Amino acid sequence: MIVVVVTVLLAVAAGVLLERRAGPRVARPARVWIVRTMLWVLMPFVAYVSMARLHLTANVGIGIVVAGAALAATTTLMWWLTRGPLGLDRPTAGALMVCAVQVNTGFFGLPLCAALFSQAEFNQAVAYDVLISMPAFVFGSFTIGALFGTHGEDKRMGPHIAATLLRNPMLYAAIAGLLVPESWAPELLELPVRVAILATVPLGFMAVGITLADEAEEGALRIPPPLTRALAALIGVRMVLMPAIVLAFSLFVVKLPATYPLLAAMPSGVNTVLVAHRTGLDLRSAAGGTAWTTAIALVCVAAVALAQAVGLL
Secondary structure (H helix, E strand, O other): OOHHHHHHHHHHHHHHHHHHHOOHHHHHHHHHHHHHHHHHHHHHHHHHHHHHOOOHHHHHHHHHHHHHHHHHHHHHHHHHHOOOOOOOOOHHHHHHHHHHHHHHHHHHHHHHHHHHHOOHHHHHHHHHHHHHHHHHHHHHHHHHHHHHHHOOOOHHHHHHHHHHHOOHHHHHHHHHHHHOOHHHHHHHHHHHHHHHHHHHHHOOOOHHHHHHHHHHHOOOOOOOOOOOHHHHHHHHHHHHHHHHHHHHHHHHHHOOOOHHHHHOOEEEOOOOHHHHHOOOOHHHHHHHHHHHHHHHHHHHHHHHHHHHHHHOO
């Protein structure tokens, strides 16, 4: 796990350095190339093989339902906190709600699962990413943005949501994987799948570094961002309450796949910034939420890796 942490830190630093030294004219096309490589090459391959080799069980199905319900509940709680006790304006509240609903299971959670769990458990993690995180981004994030952002009057938002879903090749790869027999994704592809998902760590977090540096340059993000009451509430809801719900259900009701509590604890995804730009949500809150939750996740993973190294775990 420590290798994952070091890779993330180096990749973010490389992205920041590229944006600062080469400027947006170079960094932004590089980010587009990185995202397209992951979206059109690496992740569809991972989704197809993993879904084809996934053994659907009642526990997987129940886990998806529980995780979806927990995500909806925690996002609703974030809405109540931001609009009630915290008294935030609509664009800021919406940005924090998007940070709560949009989780980085793809570029952070799946590599961790690949490093920590068996191939069968990793396949279950991919199902979580496809069936929970993808719809949460496409439907949840953009719907929140349309309702709370300053661009909410944009009538093109509905078609944009549909286009975002229909143009996602990972969706079609996952559907194809579910429809074909397991023999169409032979066991010899399991190692390339792990290599592909681990390759998303440096690529994905280099894109994160470029994005954060870009937002900092435009004044939307301070480095480090101040830890406000609102961001503290987001951290508690996103990284404590959400995994606690999934873990409690797994411990006391029905045993869920081992990867699901870990995926439920993942930080906010960098796509929160994309949604904020597109819908007029508060960019400072979106970028700050992504930065803080990612930093905390890295510290937690590093602490666990260190404890394992010295024999405490």
